[in-house]
Amino acid sequence: MEPEPENCPGVGTENAGKSSACAGCPNQRICSDPNTKIVDPGKELVAKSMSEVKQKLLVLSGKGGVGKSTMVTLLSRYMARAYPDLNFGVLDIDICGPSQPRMLGVEGENVHQSGSGWSPVGVDDNLCLMSIGFLLGSTDDAIIWRGPKKNSMIRQFLSEVDWGALDLLILDTPPGTSDEHLSVISYLHDDNSSDTLRAIIVTTPQEVSLLDVRKEINFCKKQKIPILGVVENMSTFRCGHCGTESEIFPAKTGGVGAMCAEMEVPYLGALPLDPQVTKACDNGDDITNMKNVTTDALGDICQKIYRCF
Template sequence: MEAEPENCPGVGTENAGKSSACAGCPNQALCSDPNTKLEDPGKALVAESMREVKQKLLILSGKGGVGKSTVTTLLSRYLSRKYPEHNFGVLDVDICGPSQPRLLGVEGENVHQSGSGWSPVGVDDNLCLMSIGFLLGSQDDAIIWRGPKKNGMIRQFLSEVDWGKLDLLLLDTPPGTSDEHLSIVLYLRNNEAPDSLKALIVTTPQEASLLDVRKEINFCKKQNLPILGVVENMSAFRCSCGETSEIFPAKTGGAAAMCAEMNVPYLGALPLDPEVTKACDLGEDLTNIKNSTTDALVSICQKIIGTLEIEEVY
């Protein structure tokens, strides 16, 4: 085959030979023929690297700015504290906007490389993180890459990081349903254990967000990706005076109504909490204090834990 065009969806993917990037490519007929589709060699490398990672959870949303990274941070902090005998990892797949190093309080740390690959940065004794943010010369550096290069970086994170034994790997993804998401599903889908890869979807209450989240739900359904449920973030602002305000009014019933309509589990709501913002900016663990946000987080996590069967031990 000749060289891949820019934005090539990749051989072996559902859109191979069918996307707009394939128009005029000399390999289009070969890629679109189901009898001659080729398996991406990177998939075998990923499978070998992830063989001791029991479960993977994609944190998704069609809309940017709804708090996927914050929810990922809160979940990983809570799970690692709740189950100190288990191991958890976070992979920051948002190549152009990596925020997990700051949110988890390890900004400026260095990634070390050994014969077994990159070593993820330790956040706690049983929680580690890998992000392109650790590989930048400055936190202000911009990543100006096209799709294929971003996909190649994702494959490296999945195949060249020494994750070791993990009970759960949480993947903080960028918004949308495009190249990065297709690559992640392609590389992580395990035909022998199809339920080891699941999705958690984050939204805010307003219709502008719900419209995009509906697309994300349909993406998961088309990819046969099990959805644990939907979390409604920033559902209401709770002032220190005790008053509650709807910053993002749910004029169509919010996430709960959408979930009922689309037959997807509704996991609960997290308030818009200034304490969360402060903790994330400082890289502090909010889950060891008790307030309305952590109460809501506990309820959501208990539902997730039951589905993921985290109670199992090695």
């Protein structure tokens, strides 16, 4: 096949050979023929690049603002500190809102390129990060891209980054079930690797958030992605002065625990809204240096996740 056009919808997708970007492409007839089995050449490149990455974990959320990126930061920091003999990586595929460089304390670092590809930025001895945030001229730059360009960037992150040998790669995704999710699943998930790509879902306890989480759970089931469990974030508010906990998101229908029982997915635990943890993430500080009820709860959740691998 000839090289794909810049805005190619992707071979094997519903719009392959049918979108406006396909007009004039020498592959248009082949891609649009339903009887032609098209194999995306990028998938082979991804498989080769990720051959030493043992496990991949998608961190998902139905809605924005529920603390999904915070959970990625906390989880990666805790795992790296709790299991120093293992190697961990974080891939930030929230293309329009990359927050991991700041939250992991490596904002402003440069990505270097070698013969083996881009080198992810080192956060700790056994923790590295790759994000489009490292490739922007300024933290205020807006990324105004259509789906195909986002998908191309994700493919580059998966196939052109020298991840090396990792025990676990944690992927920070945007909210919902959009192009980014379908793209990363198409490259990392198939019948032969179904046990290496798994997911956890982060939500808050109020009903408006749980409605979207149900969609996220059904998305994973349709895509045959095993769900390790659901984390209830901001279950209560923990006062930074007196330590008193207050409920700010009332769980009128039983909260996350009841929903997990109904949807038949594991309930991993609850994390309070903690000003100390929020401040640490804003400053890029290592939360594992803290010791309070939040980090204790995080430790329990991380151990449950670790035991699933």
